[in-house]
Amino acid sequence: MKILAVDDDLELLGLIAFALRQAGYLVIEAADGPEALRTFDREHPDLVILDVNLPGMNGFEVCQRLRERSSAPIMMLTVHSAEEDEVRGLDLGADDYLTKPFSPRTLLARIRALLRRGEAEISGEYRERAYQAGSFRLETENQAVSVGQQPAVRLTNLEFRLLQYLLVNAGHTIPAERLSQHVWGYRGIGDRQALKQLVHRLRQKVEENPSEPRHILTVPGIGYQLSASATGA
Numbered sequence: 001m002k003i004l005a006v007d008d009d010l011e012l013l014g015l016i017a018f019a020l021r022q023a024g025y026l027v028i029e030a031a032d033g034p035e036a037l038r039t040f041d042r043e044h045p046d047l048v049i050l051d052v053n054l055p056g057m058n059g060f061e062v063c064q065r066l067r068e069r070s071s072a073p074i075m076m077l078t079v080h081s082a083e084e085d086e087v088r089g090l091d092l093g094a095d096d097y098l099t100k101p102f103s104p105r106t107l108l109a110r111i112r113a114l115l116r117r118g119e120a121e122i123s124g125e126y127r128e129r130a131y132q133a134g135s136f137r138l139e140t141e142n143q144a145v146s147v148g149q150q151p152a153v154r155l156t157n158l159e160f161r162l163l164q165y166l167l168v169n170a171g172h173t174i175p176a177e178r179l180s181q182h183v184w185g186y187r188g189i190g191d192r193q194a195l196k197q198l199v200h201r202l203r204q205k206v207e208e209n210p211s212e213p214r215h216i217l218t219v220p221g222i223g224y225q226l227s228a229s230a231t232g233a
Contacts, residue, residue: 001115002026004045006036006062007077008054012100016049019104020111033057037065045072047114049107052078052089060092067093071143071157073114077102087197093156096184113185117161131167136206136215136226138167145206147215153205158183158198163206163226166216171228173219199224 003025007013010031017027028043030036033054040048048066052059063074073095086097096110131138135148143160144152155163161183166174180195199218203210217225 001047002028002043002045003047003049003111004028004030004036004040004043005049006030006033006054006059007049007051008032009051015104016107019107023108025111033059033062036062040066040070044070047073047075047111049075049077049111050094052076060088063089063094064092067156073117073157075110075114086194087201090156090158090198091201095157117185131164133167133170133226136167138163147206155202155205159202159205162198162202166224166226170226173225174223176223179223 003020005013005016005020005027006029007016008031013029013031017029020027028039028045030039031054033056035056036048036050036054037057050059050062050066054062059076059078063076066072066074074093075096075098076089076094077098077100078089079100089097095114098107098110130140137146137152138160139145139152142152143155143157145155145163146152162179165179165182176192176195180192183195183198199216200210203213203216206215207213215227217227219225
């Protein structure tokens with residue numbers, strides 16, 4: 001597996017690269033945004049570790065440009081723990097977010113989870129070209145959803161995974177911990193806020209009135225469900 005690591009802190013970049021190589025990964029490095037894009041286009045890595053605060057072009061812009069050309073997993077690194085930074089990164093298509101400082105063990109665990117998730121998708125977890133349930137149609141190839149006669153809306157990787165899991169389990173309440181595990185591959189108890197933010201963003205795309213959702217319902221104290229009546233199940 002080939003990983004592109006991007007950070008302008010060369011000491012930290014070296015430590016990240018060392019830990020990844022010790023774990024058996026092939027690592028390529030970049031120290032700014034433009035170099036990251038050039039390296040990505042040349043090397044076609046399987047995963048990108050991307051710092052937010054980069055010279056020349058910040059990590060958010062790099063993330064957006066990478067997502068326009070590839071679905072490779074992107075893990076963003078930041079010194080900020082502010083929720084709005086995490087939300088912005090995930091909205092732009094990042095798959096995970098790690099706040100500095102972090103241990104090599106944590107970094108490697110997150111990477112393994114992202115790569116396992118990608119392998120599962122390639123091996124057939126999403127064999128269906130489209131999922132249809134009532135007024136919902138979820139297209140696998142372009143990760144887009146349409147509800148009724150509304151135009152199709154593109155989803156991020158995380159939004160797609162969340163809606164796909166809710167759709168195939170329409171009418172059933174899914175515990176928050178199980179949803180987190182499915183979406184991120186490692187998260188569980190304690191990460192309800194991240195899941196809540198993801199559900200909020202998905203509702204913005206599929207609900208006529210997101211503040212009064214009819215499709216993606218919250219089951220207090222348990223988790224979420226896609227309404228059986230909304231899908232015709």
